[in-house]
Amino acid sequence: MIRPNLLAWQWSDYGAKHRDRENLLIHIVAVPLFQLATLGLVGAALGRSWAVALIAVGLMVVALVLQGRGHRREAEVPASFDGAGDFVTRFVAEQWITFPRFVLSGAWRANLERARPSR
Numbered sequence: 001m002i003r004p005n006l007l008a009w010q011w012s013d014y015g016a017k018h019r020d021r022e023n024l025l026i027h028i029v030a031v032p033l034f035q036l037a038t039l040g041l042v043g044a045a046l047g048r049s050w051a052v053a054l055i056a057v058g059l060m061v062v063a064l065v066l067q068g069r070g071h072r073r074e075a076e077v078p079a080s081f082d083g084a085g086d087f088v089t090r091f092v093a094e095q096w097i098t099f100p101r102f103v104l105s106g107a108w109r110a111n112l113e114r115a116r117p118s119r
Contacts (some may be wrong), residue, residue, distance in 0.1 A: 001082065001083060001085045001086055001087065001089075002085070002089045003020075003082075003089070003090070004092055006089060006090065006099060007093060007098065010093060010094060011098055011101065013026045013076070014098055014102055014107075015102070015107050015111060016099070017071070017074055017076050017077065017078055018074070018102065018108070018111055019074065019075070019076075019111050019114070019115060020073040020074050020075075020115060021069060021112065021115035021116065021117060022070060022073055023073050023074055024108060024111055024112045024115060026066050026067060026070035026108070026113075027067060027070060027072070027099060027108075028104070029066075030062075030066040030067050030070070030101070031064040031067075031094075031095055031099045031100075033059055033062065033066075034059075034060055034063035034064070034095045034096060035065045035096065036059070037056045037057075037059035037060040037063065038056070038058070038060065038095075038096075039058035039070035040052060040055070041053055041056035041057060041060070041074065044056055050097050063095075064091070088093075
């Protein structure tokens, strides 16, 4: 199931849920990792390479796990998922649209500058 107005809903409080310095640093690495792994998976499917596909899926899982750990550091955590469809659509939208928008808008940098350094 896709949430109604998913992108607007996700964007509405995205900055509030991405304020922890380590989470921001995790995301700036993990999101591009997920994107590259996604492209690798598509390439593996087109080239029928099971080995590349397995590596790509493994990297996607690493990116997912890293971001999950980062989100646990946040004072304000994301809303719970309403099932597998909600998880997939929200996660893919975040990786390909919402987080890049967050970076390109300058909000990622602003939140990083406001975040207290870790001890």
